Amino acid sequence: MxxxxxxxxxxxxxxxxxxxxxxxxxxxxxxxxxxxxxxxxxxxxxxxxxxxxxxxxxxxxxxxxxxxxxxxxxxxxxxxxxxxxxxxxxxxxxxxxxxxxxxxxxxxxxxxxxxxxxxxxxxxxKSLSQTPKGLTLKQFKALTKDDQMVLVDFHASWCGPCKEMEPFIKQVAEKHKGKVKVLKIDVDENNTLTKQLGITSIPVLYLYKGGKRIWKHTGFADLKTIEKQLN
Missing domain, CATH: 3.40.250.10 (Rhodanese-like domain)
Known part of the structure; x- marks a missing residue:
């Protein structure tokens, strides 16, 4: 038994x-x-x-x-x-x-x-560097004035295209380390800044060189589109 x-x-x-x-x-x-x-x-x-x-x-x-x-x-x-x-x-x-x-x-x-x-x-x-909440325009300009190119990704957690682009942004940061710095800015946490910059829809990508914006893209962007601007 x-x-x-x-x-x-x-x-x-x-x-x-x-x-x-x-x-x-x-x-x-x-x-x-x-x-x-x-x-x-x-x-x-x-x-x-x-x-x-x-x-x-x-x-x-x-x-x-x-x-x-x-x-x-x-x-x-x-x-x-x-x-x-x-x-x-x-x-x-x-x-x-x-x-x-x-x-x-x-x-x-x-x-x-x-x-x-x-x-x-x-x-x-792990996520790419997130900017602080309530970033001022002065602070933003200081962050984008760098010896490296600076790619700024304006996004939100609820944004579908933003989520789709996230792997591309990460690949850029890894592949171009030392040449390109990536900043991710949550528009919900930086509402005043995004209004001052005139951003009315997302996703939006800004590319800076020496503190001067040299490229802007509104809407979904694939890896090829982003890489073209960096090269």
């Missing part, structure tokens, strides 16, 4: 792991991601949290934005492959993981989220 109960318990645990959600440590997850760059990795925090820092190659779907979460899940994730999910410390990812399991996904939840990931000294993708 004891042997039978043990076998049944093992069967239940195995089934739960295969068809449900499994928790893995940050270190275990990092080893998997290092070997496979194409894993389905889901970050369920807010857009702002994600922009500040996130695990490389992750997709951000805010768990608290139910409609967007549902739509993004259907369009960006495949049930045939496992999904690795994380948040800041584990609360939201646990809820999201349960939801995914109910939908038929195989889920691996990263224990402790970003906090445990950082504690293990694992790498994170």
């Amino acid at each position: 004891i042997r039978l109960l043990s076998s049944l318990l093992l069967l239940i645990i195995s089934a739960g792991t295969a068809f449900g959600q499994t928790k893995i440590t940050a270190s275990e997850a990092a080893k998997i991601f290092e070997k496979n760059k194409k894993v389905q990795l889901l970050d369920v925090r807010t857009q702002k949290e994600y922009t500040d820092k996130h695990i490389a190659n992750s997709v951000n779907l805010d768990w608290n934005q139910k409609t967007e979460f549902e739509e993004g899940l259907l369009s960006k994730f495949n049930k045939k492959s496992p999904v690795y999910v994380y948040c800041l410390s584990g609360g939201r990812s646990a809820q999201a993981a349960k939801n995914l399991v109910e939908r038929g996904f195989t889920v691996y939840e990263i224990e402790g989220g970003i906090l445990k990931w950082e504690a293990a000294n694992l790498p994170l993708e």
